[in-house]
Amino acid sequence: MEILFAVIILGSLGLIFGIGLAVASKKFNVQVDPKLEQVQHLLPGANCGACGNPGCFGFAESLLEGKSTVESCRVCSEEIKEKIAGIMGISLEKQTKKIATLHCNGGLRVKDRYIYNGINDCISAKLVLGGQKACVFACLGFGTCQKACPFGAITMSVEGLPVVDKVKCRSCNKCVLACPKKLFSLISVSNTVYVACSSYDTGRDVKMVCPVGCISCKLCEKACKFDAIHVIDNLAVIDYHKCTSCKECVKVCPAKTIRIRE
Amino acid sequence: MNIQEFLSIFISSVFIYNVILSRFLGLCPFVAISKDTKQAFAMSAAVTFVITAASIVTWLIYRFLLLPFNLAYLRTLSFVLVIAALVQLIEMVIRKTSPVLYRAFGIYLTLITTNCAVLGAAVLNIDMFFVNGKAVPGSFYYSVFQGFCMGLGYTLAMLIMSGIRERLELCNVPSALKNFPLAFIIASILSLSFMGFSGFKF
Numbered sequence: 001m002e003i004l005f006a007v008i009i010l011g012s013l014g015l016i017f018g019i020g021l022a023v024a025s026k027k028f029n030v031q032v033d034p035k036l037e038q039v040q041h042l043l044p045g046a047n048c049g050a051c052g053n054p055g056c057f058g059f060a061e062s063l064l065e066g067k068s069t070v071e072s073c074r075v076c077s078e079e080i081k082e083k084i085a086g087i088m089g090i091s092l093e094k095q096t097k098k099i100a101t102l103h104c105n106g107g108l109r110v111k112d113r114y115i116y117n118g119i120n121d122c123i124s125a126k127l128v129l130g131g132q133k134a135c136v137f138a139c140l141g142f143g144t145c146q147k148a149c150p151f152g153a154i155t156m157s158v159e160g161l162p163v164v165d166k167v168k169c170r171s172c173n174k175c176v177l178a179c180p181k182k183l184f185s186l187i188s189v190s191n192t193v194y195v196a197c198s199s200y201d202t203g204r205d206v207k208m209v210c211p212v213g214c215i216s217c218k219l220c221e222k223a224c225k226f227d228a229i230h231v232i233d234n235l236a237v238i239d240y241h242k243c244t245s246c247k248e249c250v251k252v253c254p255a256k257t258i259r260i261r262e
Numbered sequence: 263m264n265i266q267e268f269l270s271i272f273i274s275s276v277f278i279y280n281v282i283l284s285r286f287l288g289l290c291p292f293v294a295i296s297k298d299t300k301q302a303f304a305m306s307a308a309v310t311f312v313i314t315a316a317s318i319v320t321w322l323i324y325r326f327l328l329l330p331f332n333l334a335y336l337r338t339l340s341f342v343l344v345i346a347a348l349v350q351l352i353e354m355v356i357r358k359t360s361p362v363l364y365r366a367f368g369i370y371l372t373l374i375t376t377n378c379a380v381l382g383a384a385v386l387n388i389d390m391f392f393v394n395g396k397a398v399p400g401s402f403y404y405s406v407f408q409g410f411c412m413g414l415g416y417t418l419a420m421l422i423m424s425g426i427r428e429r430l431e432l433c434n435v436p437s438a439l440k441n442f443p444l445a446f447i448i449a450s451i452l453s454l455s456f457m458g459f460s461g462f463k464f
Contacts, residue, residue, distance in 0.1 A: 005331050013327070013340060018345035028358035039446055076318055 050172035098171040098186040104139040105196035107159040126180040131238035134209040142221040148178035275411040282419040283456040288379030302424035310413025317409025320384040
């Protein structure tokens with residue numbers, strides 16, 4: 001008899017809750033756009049925030065509200081972007097892929113001014129007199145960019161410099177923001193030539209601390225047939241609107257500062 | 263029912279028998295979601311809310327459904343059922359009425375369905391405020407208040423833990439101890455220090 005009570009009580013409890021929840025789910029039903037789920041399913045889910053939205057879900061929402069465009073996701077492959085555009089019923093504008101590039105080639109070739117023994121992080125190191133490197137503009141080599149990269153595209157080489165994996169890089173801008181020395185920039189794949197130095201020091205000062213820095217000799221400026229490279233504030237700067245990647249400047253650069261991206 | 267009793271419930275359930283550090287209930291979120299103070303606080307707020315609501319409902323179920331039919335031995339089973347249904351219901355209501363709050367709680371509300379701290383609170387209430395199958399005077403208010411205070415104790419432990427772990431992020435820690443091993447060591451030291459409160463008698 002007692003077991004019957006137990007079964008009835010517990011069974012009816014379950015039944016009441018079940019029915020209650022079913023009624024509640026009808027009553028408190030929230031309409032969700034089916035597109036939202038489809039789009040979110042296609043997005044990479046890295047939640048990198050490069051599009052300016054809080055994560056992929058936020059991006060999907062702002063996409064549907066028309067506040068942002070499919071192109072602002074830098075992580076998706078072209079194929080997936082087209083699929084998303086298909087769901088949204090809009091056409092897609094092509095955009096060239098960009099890759100993060102380090103504008104410093106010093107690494108271990110630049111001597112240390114003092115022995116740094118603090119936290120193993122560029123941001124912390126920079127707080128101590130702007131970093132331990134003799135060149136104030138140089139890469140400190142503690143790999144803050146490596147930790148910041150959500151795609152594992154950056155590895156620290158034996159030379160103490162971060163190396164960007166061309167395939168893995170999704171141009172999410174994280175390293176550009178993370179580097180306390182502001183050494184990274186995003187350069188599109190079609191432009192293979194870049195200046196591997198960020199020093200605004202005069203040629204003499206650069207030569208004293210770094211064998212591969214820009215000494216502002218202006219040979220590249222003379223060699224360029226397209227008026228695309230100029231030495232501004234003691235540093236060669238390439239205008240990528242004009243640059244044709246002819247590599248003339250690479251040939252003449254005496255310090256091998258202007259380099260070709262592998 | 264007097265003020266003194268409420269004060270003693272407050273001190274004993276927040277400090278002396280802290281739900282995480284002395285009773286060892288609800289440890290999974292304590293380790294998993296204590297990396298960031300903001301998230302830890304959202305989780306604790308959700309837990310406090312659910313524990314209080316569950317205390318109300320389980321007390322009513324026990325007093326008016328299980329006791330009259332002599333089914334006290336079914337309490338764990340029915341409490342699990344009640345808490346799961348309750349959390350689902352609360353989630354639905356919040357989702358409909360306040361999307362902002364729903365976003366703030368996020369997945370934590372659903373996670374609490376299976377959090378043992380909630381079930382533990384419900385069972386403890388019954389153990390403490392029912393004597394010989396009869397509710398002690400003021401039992402209902404004591405239960406609800408104790409549920410709420412256990413939530414506060416949970417919040418306290420979570421905030422201490424996340425505060426420490428946020429600081430540790432900046433420290434140079436041996437790589438073998440990074441993240442979870444260190445979290446466990448800290449948890450044990452914290453727990454030891456909370457054991458110091460057990461000298462108080464209430």
